[in-house]
Amino acid sequence: MSKKIIIVGAGLGGLASGLLLSKQGYKVEFVEKNNQAGGRLNQIKKDGFTFDTGPSFFSMSFVFKDFMDKCGVELPFKFVELDPLYSVNFSGDDKTYHLYKDIKKLSEQFMDVEPDFEEKMEKYLKKSKRLFDDTFDIVIRNNFDNNFDYAKKLMGVNPVHVPQLFNTFFNHVKSHFSSKEARSIISLVAFFLGRTPFDTMAIYSLLSHTEFRHDGYYNVEGGMYNIINGLVSELEKAGAVFNYDSEVIKVEKEGEKITKVIDKNGKAYDGDVFLINSDAALFRGEVLHREKFSEAKLEKMQWTMGYLTFYIGIKGKLDKLNLHNYFLGSNFEEYGKNVMHKPDALEKPYYYVNNVSKYNPDCAPEGCESLFFVCPVPNLQYKKDWSDKDDIVNSIIKDFSQRIGVDITPNIITKTIYTPYDWEEQFNLFRGSGLGLSHQFTQIGALRPKNFDEEFKNLFYVGASTLPGAGLPMAVISAELATERILKALI
Numbered sequence: 001m002s003k004k005i006i007i008v009g010a011g012l013g014g015l016a017s018g019l020l021l022s023k024q025g026y027k028v029e030f031v032e033k034n035n036q037a038g039g040r041l042n043q044i045k046k047d048g049f050t051f052d053t054g055p056s057f058f059s060m061s062f063v064f065k066d067f068m069d070k071c072g073v074e075l076p077f078k079f080v081e082l083d084p085l086y087s088v089n090f091s092g093d094d095k096t097y098h099l100y101k102d103i104k105k106l107s108e109q110f111m112d113v114e115p116d117f118e119e120k121m122e123k124y125l126k127k128s129k130r131l132f133d134d135t136f137d138i139v140i141r142n143n144f145d146n147n148f149d150y151a152k153k154l155m156g157v158n159p160v161h162v163p164q165l166f167n168t169f170f171n172h173v174k175s176h177f178s179s180k181e182a183r184s185i186i187s188l189v190a191f192f193l194g195r196t197p198f199d200t201m202a203i204y205s206l207l208s209h210t211e212f213r214h215d216g217y218y219n220v221e222g223g224m225y226n227i228i229n230g231l232v233s234e235l236e237k238a239g240a241v242f243n244y245d246s247e248v249i250k251v252e253k254e255g256e257k258i259t260k261v262i263d264k265n266g267k268a269y270d271g272d273v274f275l276i277n278s279d280a281a282l283f284r285g286e287v288l289h290r291e292k293f294s295e296a297k298l299e300k301m302q303w304t305m306g307y308l309t310f311y312i313g314i315k316g317k318l319d320k321l322n323l324h325n326y327f328l329g330s331n332f333e334e335y336g337k338n339v340m341h342k343p344d345a346l347e348k349p350y351y352y353v354n355n356v357s358k359y360n361p362d363c364a365p366e367g368c369e370s371l372f373f374v375c376p377v378p379n380l381q382y383k384k385d386w387s388d389k390d391d392i393v394n395s396i397i398k399d400f401s402q403r404i405g406v407d408i409t410p411n412i413i414t415k416t417i418y419t420p421y422d423w424e425e426q427f428n429l430f431r432g433s434g435l436g437l438s439h440q441f442t443q444i445g446a447l448r449p450k451n452f453d454e455e456f457k458n459l460f461y462v463g464a465s466t467l468p469g470a471g472l473p474m475a476v477i478s479a480e481l482a483t484e485r486i487l488k489a490l491i
């Protein structure tokens with residue numbers, strides 16, 4: 001009889017692992033806290049509108065294609081390549097920058113502020129490419145058995161990159177560009193790792209290569225949740241079982257093995273192997289009661305920012321609004337240095353707006369738009385009181401209306417707001433940290449919570465807070481790395 005694998009959590013990491021394992025002939029059963037799959041990559045359907053709740057685009061599409069090849073199935077959703085990648089507007093400036101992948105076309109927009117932008121960008125991207133080429137397969141797409149194995153593998157990385165471990169993303173960008181516009185726009189991608197360019201290592205400037213050169217960014221036809229619909233449908237075809245509204249709160253063990261996980265309703269799920277897609281640090285602390293991951297220890301780890309997100313459906317079309325839009329203030333350095341820790345920085349928030357209905361008309365009733373706003377905010381370690389959420393949301397809507405020249409307030413048909421408390425509560429994200437553990441040197445590679453358990457031989461982990469880190473392509477790579485470990489253990 002084939003062995004049974006219980007997967008706790010049906011986020012992208014869990015689903016991708018499940019598909020790989022079911023294609024290897026194992027029985028797969030999911031135990032998910034919420035009433036639908038997807039985790040942070042989720043969907044709200046309300047009042048005739050459809051919204052993606054978290055991710056709105058992704059890089060490294062080749063990771064998805066490689067993954068589907070490994071599963072032996074056709075990609076069950078359709079990518080749409082973005083060009084421009086996104087648009088950026090600074091407050092007090094009528095100009096909107098469109099981030100084209102064609103560097104010549106991109107450079108034309110910087111003519112007035114940085115006339116030699118093209119040459120500088122080419123030089124900057126050359127370095128980003130070297131970083132990507134020299135680290136991706138060694139540091140990102142790799143398992144590490146222990147610190148020694150990690151150190152040995154790191155020796156394979158060209159030492160020319162070592163200084164970038166001690167430099168910040170922003171300082172690296174600053175050494176290439178002189179205008180505040182170019183510096184802010186090029187270092188914006190560091191925010192995608194859940195921190196700021198001021199506390200993210202310069203090594204991550206490899207992301208600039210992935211966005212402009214290597215592969216760019218992609219959307220999914222019909223909305224991002226179609227990634228989840230596609231994976232769930234493939235899993236169901238392969239016989240996987242889904243249990244929803246079933247939060248795992250305890251485990252039962254026998255010697256060096258887990259025998260069962262128990263959900264909050266008292267239902268037990270037995271299996272041969274257990275894969276945890278819940279946060280790899282929090283689960284060890286809250287469910288396994290490991291001292292190394294106690295609440296006090298978790299508090300001392302470095303977590304990513306929180307997100308204030310809101311989803312509004314409005315009457316009327318906003319034809320001039322692009323698909324992905326960043327609305328920044330005019331004090332990037334001051335804001336970036338404070339936003340993580342100081343709630344007051346929110347007085348003039350920076351925010352992102354996704355207009356999903358622009359190219360996906362089914363996401364809104366006719367003549368209407370589905371808008372999804374994301375505002376990076378301090379997580380609950382630094383801002384506990386969210387009684388001002390409506391004021392912050394209203395100030396963003398007012399600012400947005402001024403900047404696009406249309407007052408959308410009277411046209412709002414539906415509104416849903418998620419503060420970091422909602423993110424924490426819905427998906428078990430420690431202190432509402434949106435992307436899980438941050439990517440500082442002491443929390444990456446073998447130093448991140450491992451994807452195999454320290455005590456139980458049949459317990460493994462997948463997702464943002466274990467290897468390799470946050471983001472959709474990383475969740476898929478995480479699934480491949482965890483599956484590699486599980487398959488080895490099952491042989």
Ligand SMILES: Cc1cc2nc3c(=O)[nH]c(=O)nc-3n(C[C@H](O)[C@H](O)[C@H](O)COP(=O)(O)OP(=O)(O)OC[C@H]3O[C@@H](n4cnc5c(N)ncnc54)[C@H](O)[C@@H]3O)c2cc1C
Nearest residue numbers: 009011012013033039040054055056248278463464471472
């Ligand atoms: C606002 C926001 C915007 C983002 N934008 C982007 C983007 O544009 N592009 C991008 O690439 N990435 C983006 N990300 C990051 C991306 O969403 C995550 O890195 C990725 O979805 C994480 O997947 P995962 O499988 O690790 O975890 P999750 O999606 O968190 O899945 C974990 C699952 O486990 C379940 N669970 C937790 N605890 C238990 C338990 N005890 N018992 C049972 N089930 C449990 C949860 O309910 C959840 O379904 C964004 C994230 C946020 C919050």
